[in-house]
Amino acid sequence: xxxxxxxxxxxxxxxxxxxxxxxxxxxxxxxxxxxxxxxxxxxxxxxxxxxxxxxxxxxxxxxxxxxxxxxxxxxxxxxxxxxxxxxxxxxxxxxxxxxxxxxxxxxxxxxxxxxxxxxxxxxxxxxxxxxxxxxxxxxxxxxxxxxxxxxxxxxxxxxxxxxxxxxxxxxxxxxxxxxxxxxxxxxxxxxxxxxxxxxxxxxxxxxxxxxxxxxxxxxxxxxxxxxxxxxxxxxxxxxxxxxxxxxxxxxxxxxxxxxxxxxxxxxxxxxxxxxxxxxxxxxxxxxxxxxxxxxxxxxxxxxxxxxxxxxxxxxxxxxxxxxxxxxxxxxxxxx
Amino acid sequence: xxxxxxxxxxxxxxxxxxxxxxxxxxxxxxxxxxxxxxxxxxxxxxxxxxxxxxxxxxxxxxxxxxxxxxxxxxxxxxxxxxxxxxxxxxxxxxxxxxxxxxxxxxxxxxxxxxxxxxxxxxxxxxxxxxxxxxxxxxxxxxxxxxxxxxxxxxxxxxxxxxxxxxxxxxxxxxxxxxxxxxxxxxxxxxxxxxxxxxxxxxxxxxxxxxxxxxxxxxxxxxxxxxxxxxxxxxxxxxxxxxxxxxxxxxxxxxxxxxxxxxxxxxxxxxxxxxxxxxxxxxxxxxxxxxxxxxxxxxxxxxxxxxxxxxxxxxxxxxxxxxxxxxxxxxxxxxxxxxxxxxxxxxxxxxxxxxxxxxxxxxxxxxxxxxx
Numbered sequence: 053x054x055x056x057x058x059x060x061x062x063x064x065x066x067x068x069x070x071x072x073x074x075x076x077x078x079x080x081x082x083x084x085x086x087x088x089x090x091x092x093x094x095x096x097x098x099x100x101x102x103x104x105x106x107x108x109x110x111x112x113x114x115x116x117x118x119x120x121x122x123x124x125x126x127x128x129x130x131x132x133x134x135x136x137x138x139x140x141x142x143x144x145x146x147x148x149x150x151x152x153x154x155x156x157x158x159x160x161x162x163x164x165x166x167x168x169x170x171x172x173x174x175x176x177x178x179x180x181x182x183x184x185x186x187x188x189x190x191x192x193x194x195x196x197x198x199x200x201x202x203x204x205x206x207x208x209x210x211x212x213x214x215x216x217x218x219x220x221x222x223x224x225x226x227x228x229x230x231x232x233x234x235x236x237x238x239x240x241x242x243x244x245x246x247x248x249x250x251x252x253x254x255x256x257x258x259x260x261x262x263x264x265x266x267x268x269x270x271x272x273x274x275x276x277x278x279x280x281x282x283x284x285x286x287x288x289x290x291x292x293x294x295x296x297x298x299x300x301x302x303x304x305x306x307x308x309x310x311x312x313x314x315x316x317x318x319x320x321x322x323x324x325x326x327x328x329x330x331x332x333x334x335x336x337x338x339x340x341x342x343x344x345x346x347x348x349x350x351x352x353x354x355x356x357x358x359x360x361x362x363x364x365x366x367x368x369x370x371x372x373x374x375x376x377x378x379x380x381x382x383x384x385x386x387x
Numbered sequence: 388x389x390x391x392x393x394x395x396x397x398x399x400x401x402x403x404x405x406x407x408x409x410x411x412x413x414x415x416x417x418x419x420x421x422x423x424x425x426x427x428x429x430x431x432x433x434x435x436x437x438x439x440x441x442x443x444x445x446x447x448x449x450x451x452x453x454x455x456x457x458x459x460x461x462x463x464x465x466x467x468x469x470x471x472x473x474x475x476x477x478x479x480x481x482x483x484x485x486x487x488x489x490x491x492x493x494x495x496x497x498x499x500x501x502x503x504x505x506x507x508x509x510x511x512x513x514x515x516x517x518x519x520x521x522x523x524x525x526x527x528x529x530x531x532x533x534x535x536x537x538x539x540x541x542x543x544x545x546x547x548x549x550x551x552x553x554x555x556x557x558x559x560x561x562x563x564x565x566x567x568x569x570x571x572x573x574x575x576x577x578x579x580x581x582x583x584x585x586x587x588x589x590x591x592x593x594x595x596x597x598x599x600x601x602x603x604x605x606x607x608x609x610x611x612x613x614x615x616x617x618x619x620x621x622x623x624x625x626x627x628x629x630x631x632x633x634x635x636x637x638x639x640x641x642x643x644x645x646x647x648x649x650x651x652x653x654x655x656x657x658x659x660x661x662x663x664x665x666x667x668x669x670x671x672x673x674x675x676x677x678x679x680x681x682x683x684x685x686x687x688x689x690x691x692x693x694x695x696x697x698x699x700x701x702x703x704x705x706x707x708x709x710x711x712x713x714x715x716x717x718x719x720x721x722x723x724x725x726x727x728x729x730x731x732x733x734x735x736x737x738x739x740x741x742x743x744x745x746x747x748x749x750x751x752x753x754x755x756x757x758x
Binding site: 177178180181184185188200201202203204205206208210212214215239240241242245368369371 | 434438439458459460466467468470471472473474475476477485486488489490491493494533534
């Protein structure tokens, strides 16, 4: 027979409601009592009966993780959300919409019809009207991750990509490098424009003029990275360093550098963006701006559970800063 | 052209009729206010225009296009709500521009729009500031700027000022009215606050229980309410309603209370509303706004038995430029906004002068205005 709340209450010598409050991390339980109860929970590996619990309090203890277009980075975020959610007694339903509005609407219906307690919307850049509409409704409890909303304040967790661009360029500048090119996707893309803004800010802080020829907009592909380097080579004015805003662009760029017989970091220092499988197989190990994906997921899960429990998160918009992870591709040539 | 037309629009949620057969023509460049108590259907109406709610019956046109089946993103509207997101890591420029950037507008176009909106809103000097460096009013303007840069045909605003403190709310009301003058765009604005409605809109739609009660200019709504609901909802303090019977003595028609008043209806009012004659001997409701009741002791108009009655002062609230008297007469309670020279004290039996040219009479059963 599995252990029940009643059993734990008897063993701890407290009321059933006290056990329930302790397990659900609700106030009104003394520290000593809580410790005693949690010790019994651990000792007997107590698992609350989620179904009974759901029926009793009209909760499903289920979260929908609605992803616009599942990427390797999203995978990390989802893992982190799930880990935190599980700790708090929630399960997760992963819903990939492939940027398809009908699919998204169907998944949001899970929320409106209370088949999940809350939803985390991951990616998609801009909250569309489906999301806004759902958020306006009473049951529309949601948190946005890496997604902006024009009309409404919805609890949000974001990464400051401009700060990422700034970190990358600053790192190169700190090593005495002055001729730094940025190889990026289209500046019309919001994320790319943010990274460019950070790069430009770092140059400005070092009193350096912006060299238009060192801003290489590409189609964001491996070929784009390759051709970017060739373009600079033909111009005959090569930079000392590159900040590459996407992992796949870095692959192409580094292919071209190596094909030209140049060495990294001896001839060119390189900083990439994003800690991914792709950037992890580049040789020499790439210095990258790493997004705090685990932290991002943890905040998202914490926020949605707070929202479900009727509490506003401490900061409605949480902006996390990326960190620089130094590999071997950006070591100063003077060292 | 961005007129908005609602024809026989109904919205049902299951058995609940949220909006019942609404007919409304919002003119191009008009500032229209939807006002009413919570649950009256004003927000649902706005959301149907936005395309956020499907219409159960009827049609909505924006310009000359029926938009029933047009997705919200293609309706050329911008919405402003009370809770808006200002991103702390972005400067004001980017907080206004990110939507356009994400929609891949050309940089020059974004620049033009953001600068124009900032100019209109008087925040051009703040474009490189972060939200935490802004005052509450400046933040609100940034949120408006985000809607303006979309250059929509119609702005839809759902209680955008209700999160602001009282002082800022008053200031932003004026600013929004000025903004409408400058933008010359159709604006539909939802509020539950009748003061906001009265001070901002060209026309006001008063709603109750899903039904449009009256669509009129603020002044007409105030002076000529079509029913007791509108009369009571618009104006603060609210209009006094006193049960009465319509009686005729000689050629004069009177509103007679249960022994506490007998007020003569001016002959010219009867002449312009002859249908009132059919109410003789029937129960009616006498409506009078607090400012049309005066302390007869300080009024400079001729006071007669036909335009005054006695009442007992229960509470005196000096407001500075005027005094609110809370009074009772027989079973009736009422408020009078009297001149600050009044010396009426609690417990006093005072004579109240009635400005009969502004009195209202309602059908006691249908609650519709007779006069």
